[in-house]
Amino acid sequence: MVLGRIGLTVTPEQLASQVFLPGRQGSLQIEMLSGARRNAALAIEIPSTLEALMRETAAGHPVVVLLNLGLSWAPSWHYAVVIGYDLDEEVFLLRSGPMKRQALPFRTFELTWNRAGRWAFVALPAGQLAVTVDEGGTTHALVAFEKAAAPEYAAMAYRSALVRWPGSLTLQMGLGNSLYRLRDLHGAEKAFRMAAHSHDAAVAWNNLANVLLELGHPDEASRAAEKAVSLGGPTERAARETLGRLRARQ
Amino acid sequence: MKFIKKSLAALLIVSTTHVGFIQTAQATMIGTEEVARVAQDEARRTGDEARARLQDLFTRADVQARLQDLGVEAADARDRVAALTDEDATRLAEQIDKAPAGGIIGAILLVFFVLLFTDILGFTKVFPFTRSIR
Structure with a gap:
């Protein structure tokens, strides 16, 4: 998934054992970030705006998002990777679980993203930086990266x-x-x-x-x-x- | 077997002495995290200010009325604001500043969203909220 796209090789099983907590259905957000960092990918949280998400995607940076595909009181958490968007069709292109390419209409994406707190991060090879993150956010991510x-x-x-x-x-x-x-x-x-x-x-x-x-x-x-x-x-x-x-x- | 034991012992000696050396050498090196922490003292002050502003907000009559509609205790909400990180508090206060007049309610709902989410993940346990929101 993301790590593969930026040229790092980790099998899904290796990654799952690092980020998946069996006690809960899914991975914690913090674990997602540190899982990426431990695998030499610089994980930087990006601002919670569609604009930031699109600018990162346009820069060729894969963006990991948390979506709530269910309802706020019956949540169904899901991580997906935004790999592109199509302004004519008004869809985001996602790599989502086993689906290599899922087209999600802007509106659906935004609703499910809203319901999950509009959380997103980019995972980049060392040497690249997120285009939408300021000095404070980048420094924070780098200090965490140095540790991991x-x-x-x-x-x-x-x-x-x-x-x-x-x-x-x-x-x-x-x-x-x-x-x-x-x-x-x-x-x-x-x-x-x-x-x-x-x-x-x-x-x-x-x-x-x-x-x-x-x-x-x-x-x-x-x-x-x-x-x-x-x-x-x-x-x-x-x-x-x-x-x-x-x-x-x- | 004896050879393996011997080489393992040798390896351990080498690696432990190596670790010891690095530790003494590093004993007085100041890590980047510490540097960042010193730099963040400034940020912490702004975080405290932001929290104070949010607390003021929860004492407003219209906000309290809305909270009551949602079945939320204002005191619980204030506890929650106190527990926000500096970064989150600043961000939330900024969002409220930017929001149009009616947007304060939206920002408050965001606080509840954070609550809902952290509770579901088991980080917190503030949970009369979920039902109230429903």
């Missing part, structure tokens, strides 16, 4: 987001942390240095200090750690720990 996916995919995704929002501290730190997990220390150093200089943020100086120490520059590391401590804030304790560790080594 392999660090090389996380780094790729952060890089592409930094092209669009180069000034974001969270994205810069995410790139640095992903590269650090990949043990690309020089890459991580560059990312943290950039975050430290452009935002003068304690979190960036702290992580830079750790990387510099591992790269064998204890003096510069100490200066960075001192900077992190002097900036204070909610992460001051971690910064003090870094500095303490550095001093213990000297």
Whole structure:
């Protein structure tokens, strides 16, 4: 389904065991998102508008939607993938369960989608971004992606987001942390240095200090750690720990 | 068998020491989630404001009358607003701002929809609502 379309290979059985909770009839929405992320697909929730849904579809992004095919008090939940639409025929084209191609009239689609809270997300390969999601939503999705996916995919995704929002501290730190997990220390150093200089943020100086120490520059590391401590804030304790560790080594 | 045991032991030694190393190295690295959390403190403040606005809404007479029509306790609805996430509260408050004059009722129905849905999924148990909505 979606994962196959973006070039990832997972069998339906593998996916079902990851997202299907036998106790309930179906998969939870959160499980759908993390299931995609665990399989290296960047899952981003998109705005609850038909316009957003159509813009993503037009951009070639498959959109997973939750539909309630029943009634609000007798719901029949169902996930489907919107793969296209036809403005002349006024239908959405869906991949829906075993049906490879189901044409659902706009009106029917909207009613069943409304009844399910107008919930939708795109699942993309790392390096692509949703066209309708703002910086906050994308950052949120990326942080969750970093936790679930392999660090090389996380780094790729952060890089592409930094092209669009180069000034974001969270994205810069995410790139640095992903590269650090990949043990690309020089890459991580560059990312943290950039975050430290452009935002003068304690979190960036702290992580830079750790990387510099591992790269064998204890003096510069100490200066960075001192900077992190002097900036204070909610992460001051971690910064003090870094500095303490550095001093213990000297 | 002995060989397997030996190589397994060797593997375990290597992997546990490796894990230990990464943990000490990471002990003072600050994760991206933490960074995002610090950045979100700002968002949390706006979330609190949004919740306060929604709470005010539920004290309005016309809204309470409509709630009564639906058989919903206003107090339950207020509890529910208090439990909304910052993001949801902000979104809902925005929706109400954007809605035409009569749209407030629609937004309230949306709150109930969230209720209905989370209850069905077993996340919450606020359930005099479903019957009332019916």
